[in-house]
Amino acid sequence: MNSSLRPGPSRWRRAASIVLAAAWTRPETATPPSRPPPAEGFRLLLLQRSPDQGFMPGAHVFPGGVLDAADRSADWLGLFAPHHGPPGFGLGPAPFSRAAFPSLPHTGDSNADNTGELPEDVAFRICAVREAFEEAGVLLLRPRSSPPGPAPGPGLALEPPPGLAAWRARVRRDPRHFLRLCAHLDCTPDIWALHNWSAWLTPFSRTATRRFDTAFFLCCLREPPPVYPDLAEVVGYQWSSPSETTESFLSKEIWLAPPQFYEVRRLANFASFSDLHKFCLGRALEGLERWLPIILLTADGMVHLLPGDELYLEDSDFLENLMSTEKKTEEIMKEGKQFHRIVIHNRHLYDIHVTVQSKHKHVYPKNSVVSKSHL
Ligand SMILES: Nc1ncnc2c1ncn2[C@@H]1O[C@H](COP(=O)(O)O)[C@@H](OP(=O)(O)O)[C@H]1O
Numbered sequence: 001m002n003s004s005l006r007p008g009p010s011r012w013r014r015a016a017s018i019v020l021a022a023a024w025t026r027p028e029t030a031t032p033p034s035r036p037p038p039a040e041g042f043r044l045l046l047l048q049r050s051p052d053q054g055f056m057p058g059a060h061v062f063p064g065g066v067l068d069a070a071d072r073s074a075d076w077l078g079l080f081a082p083h084h085g086p087p088g089f090g091l092g093p094a095p096f097s098r099a100a101f102p103s104l105p106h107t108g109d110s111n112a113d114n115t116g117e118l119p120e121d122v123a124f125r126i127c128a129v130r131e132a133f134e135e136a137g138v139l140l141l142r143p144r145s146s147p148p149g150p151a152p153g154p155g156l157a158l159e160p161p162p163g164l165a166a167w168r169a170r171v172r173r174d175p176r177h178f179l180r181l182c183a184h185l186d187c188t189p190d191i192w193a194l195h196n197w198s199a200w201l202t203p204f205s206r207t208a209t210r211r212f213d214t215a216f217f218l219c220c221l222r223e224p225p226p227v228y229p230d231l232a233e234v235v236g237y238q239w240s241s242p243s244e245t246t247e248s249f250l251s252k253e254i255w256l257a258p259p260q261f262y263e264v265r266r267l268a269n270f271a272s273f274s275d276l277h278k279f280c281l282g283r284a285l286e287g288l289e290r291w292l293p294i295i296l297l298t299a300d301g302m303v304h305l306l307p308g309d310e311l312y313l314e315d316s317d318f319l320e321n322l323m324s325t326e327k328k329t330e331e332i333m334k335e336g337k338q339f340h341r342i343v344i345h346n347r348h349l350y351d352i353h354v355t356v357q358s359k360h361k362h363v364y365p366k367n368s369v370v371s372k373s374h375l
């Protein structure tokens with residue numbers, strides 16, 4: 001079966017998301033009741049999308065958005081010099097490229113066409129850092145005078161500059177202003193603090209109005225920076241550990257799309273902030289696979305099939321189609337053995353089932369512990 005992208009309506013907007021994991025050891029002193037530090041020793045930043053958003057209104061997501069031409073502009077070269085520049089920008093050897101279904105026409109290094117644009121792994125990092133600034137006012141920058149060492153420690157967000165709101169408005173209006181802000185602060189985006197984590201394509205569904213090809217990066221921060229939601233695209237935020245986030249989702253305080261839920265459950269494997277940071281450094285060169293979930297509609301629910309699952313078909317028909325069955329989800333589960341799937345029982349109850357071996361030194365999610373009271 002042909003697995004390459006056919007001409008047709010399959011169009012994914014290229015995007016980047018950043019999972020910010022901040023070390024969290026002290027209880028919060030702010031308004032009571034204060035929460036004790038989480039068991040995991042770190043919390044993740046989740047932003048609440050505006051109810052007016054055209055795509056996933058109201059969902060909690062990691063900061064992120066669509067790649068802009070300004071993110072790959074050759075104008076960045078002057079700012080990264082003299083310490084960093086092509087081909088690697090100090091990111092180490094390029095990770096292995098992992099061919100996975102479906103192959104998309106735009107993958108590969110945009111420098112190959114000699115346009116002078118930044119390599120993709122740099123441009124996507126700049127996009128993620130810019131979006132974190134636009135949406136959350138978090139500035140993941142590094143002074144140009146202090147280049148990172150070979151195994152950089154956890155990052156630290158820069159204090160917001162005077163005139164944060166005006167700068168942010170300018171960047172939101174025209175992303176080219178982000179380079180001007182960095183030059184003004186004599187900093188570069190801290191691309192070295194962003195670790196390749198995962199990549200997701202929005203599946204075909206009858207309701208999704210847009211589709212994204214999103215690179216997820218993970219960034220460990222020594223402490224949580226202050227967050228200033230833009231109150232336009234993003235109307236709120238929370239810092240919560242993987243277990244706290246799971247609980248918020250199950251108790252219907254927040255809604256997560258399946259990829260975000262999967263990543264939260266993956267992060268539930270780490271017992272401490274330093275474990276997570278070491279893990280990120282250890283798999284820096286492994287690269288990633290980009291996953292296209294295929295939605296299987298059942299008589300009473302839905303299953304998002306992921307690569308490796310016995311029902312997953314690398315068939316280009318499923319770029320634009322669902323699978324469906326008249327059987328109930330429970331029956332489908334009883335029949336199978338080789339699982340890599342997210343079972344959607346209802347809007348606030350997902351179960352992840354993975355029985356396949358993890359690849360490329362990554363971890364697979366911990367299954368969410370579902371109590372009967374949530375059913
Ligand atoms: N005040 C607002 N309320 C709702 N959505 C907004 C908004 N301001 C911007 N947006 C939307 O947020 C998206 C920008 O996302 P990002 O910069 O993270 O990629 C755009 O959506 P579209 O992507 O649908 O055009 C834009 O229309």
Ligand SMILES: CCC(=O)SCCNC(=O)CCNC(=O)[C@H](O)C(C)(C)COP(=O)(O)O
Nearest residue numbers: 017061064065066200202205212214257258
């Ligand atoms: C059909 C049910 C689904 O699974 S929808 C899945 C939505 N998620 C994705 O497509 C992949 C993850 N991508 C993101 O989370 C993006 O950062 C984004 C979609 C939130 C970016 O959107 P923006 O409007 O900010 O450009």
Ligand SMILES: [Mg+2]
Nearest residue numbers: 063064065135
């Ligand atoms: Mg966004």
